[in-house]
Amino acid sequence: MTLHDQLVGSTRPRRLARDGRPVAQGRAPAERPPHRELVRRELAAYASRIRLHELVREHGSPLFVLDRDRVTTQLLELRRELPDVRIHFATKSLPHPAVIRAVDAFGASFEVASRGELDLLEREGVQVGRCLHTHPVKTVADITSAYLRGIRTFVVDSPSEVAKFAGLPCCDVGVLVRLSFPNPGAKSDLSSKFGVEPDAAAALVDLCLRSRLKVRGFTFHVGSQTTSAEPWKRAIARTLELMRTLEERHDVRFELLDLGGGFPVAYDEPVPALGELARGIREALAAAPEHLAVVIEPGRFVSAPAMTLVTRVVGTNDRPDGRWHYLDDGVYGAYSNIPAEDVHAPIFAAAELGAQPASEDAFERATRRILTRTRVPVTLAGPTCDSVDVIARGLPLPPLGGGDLLVSPMMGAYTWATATGFNGIAPTPVVVVGH
Ligand SMILES: Cc1ncc(COP(=O)(O)O)c(C=O)c1O
Structure with a gap:
């Protein structure tokens, strides 16, 4: 799809039959989207329902959102x-x-x-x-x-x-x-x-x-x-x-x-x-x-499904092995389930969920839409001075800058409970939602 198509929608002519009527474009059997895409859709709907962005604006990041x-x-x-x-x-x-x-x-x-x-x-x-x-x-x-x-x-x-x-x-x-x-x-x-x-x-x-x-x-x-x-x-x-x-x-x-x-x-x-x-x-x-x-x-x-984690990019560096983003939480904190259990909750840029603040500007909105479709493999690292503190490598994410938010679902089990205070980093706060 061209840049123009992405901005204003496709103008490619529809296929026409000899009599000039549009040919029914027989749908290929519906393919189930990959797991990550299904999780993204569900998380996007959830983030909007619980007003995730407002919670972060109020409570800061990193933040666990615990849903009773x-x-x-x-x-x-x-x-x-x-x-x-x-x-x-x-x-x-x-x-x-x-x-x-x-x-x-x-x-x-x-x-x-x-x-x-x-x-x-x-x-x-x-x-x-x-x-x-x-x-x-x-x-x-x-x-x-x-x-x-x-x-x-x-x-x-x-x-x-x-x-x-x-x-x-x-x-x-x-x-x-x-x-x-x-x-x-x-x-x-x-x-x-x-x-x-x-x-x-x-x-x-x-x-x-x-x-x-x-x-x-x-x-x-x-x-x-x-x-x-x-x-x-x-x-x-x-x-x-x-x-x-x-x-x-x-x-x-x-x-x-x-x-x-x-x-x-x-x-x-x-x-x-x-x-x-x-x-x-x-x-x-x-x-x-x-x-x-x-x-x-x-x-x-x-x-596990009861907690969602929000983190923020605090630094970025282009290193010999590619782009690194340093987050405000890591494997000594909320992501302690990674080294302890080798489980990997999906990580999304908030922009992929539409959970970034909405812009009034149409061009900026269109640009953001395009950028969120572009994926760059990055390394995500935590905030401690230890080189073990790496959350993910080669993770394809839209381009991220300082202050951008990331969101992980399924973060309630053996995370908050097993986090350490290494490097003097405070425990990730928990905000409780639900009835
Ligand atoms: C005795 C006992 N029961 C239950 C559990 C919970 O297991 P899971 O989180 O896999 O359901 C554990 C986990 O370590 C356990 O040690």
Whole structure:
């Protein structure tokens, strides 16, 4: 398309038939736009709906925009797809008061792993007794503190952990035995750090029972950002088989199966819909006895879509390997999910979303339209003095100048929670929107 076409629209003649009537330009079968374009369209509509530019004008940048409504929407989707399963939100993924209140108002509970998380929940008025304490390794003081606040379900994966419960009244404490099901395909394979292999679990259950510690059931985590139902199906089938064997052997009845987290979100690539994964999970659960309660501990799926990040270009340099833009946030801050998890939320220039201030001038508007269609591969770097602080390389973006804004969706999980204050850079502020 020529520059003229772009400015005033195409004037190319339409094809005419012999009788002079325009030929119907048969449409090629509609092709689905690439993932990045679909995300851009959705983000553009969202940015306009929440008046993103005004929020930045008011609160500055960098800025996290936390949307309470999205927390609720994600929880609703989980409830719709897994209706018989209880939800315990993984607090660690986004321990922000507004999220805690939204999850609590929805009627879901929490999984917690530290005294700090329990403090936060209590400050927000959550009845913490319903929470699951899921850390497989904790101090006796952690256990006692959680017990005194009302928590009765803990997780163990080793004999040394079982021994720590010796001083507590065993009659009202129950444990879940954490099983390991390796999943190297996940972004974070938690079984490489925690869990007892299913073949070795019988000995641990035996030890719990001899220690007069009630085993309420089993828990596992198939790995964060798991993009297929298979790991859950295999883990559920193996755990149910283990339960049957041990119930017979010890004449006990397990009451709880905890499927952990791991539900994925689409960053720079599409992922299967929750419905597809949930179908596989429901099929596998069909073999579970009726009395067995099933819970999930979703973190990323609930928190990632709830936050959008806005950053700003503070410097530009043409280096031997191309153009670099230095932003006011980076991998030691809001983009901490990049080095920690190798996940890459899409990054758009605000101009690509129409989220830049509108110009009154028609020529300037037309020029901006053309510029936003031109893409130059750039490196985006964060604000610290460390060369590790690189957010993206070779990312095609429209030409950017000092002060221009960039926007990333899907930035709620393991971002704000894991950011550091390296180089004295203040935490990225959070503005809360939604009801
Ligand atoms: C015990 C436990 N449950 C749940 C989660 C949440 O996992 P995800 O964010 O993948 O849903 C985690 C994450 O580390 C975890 O350790």
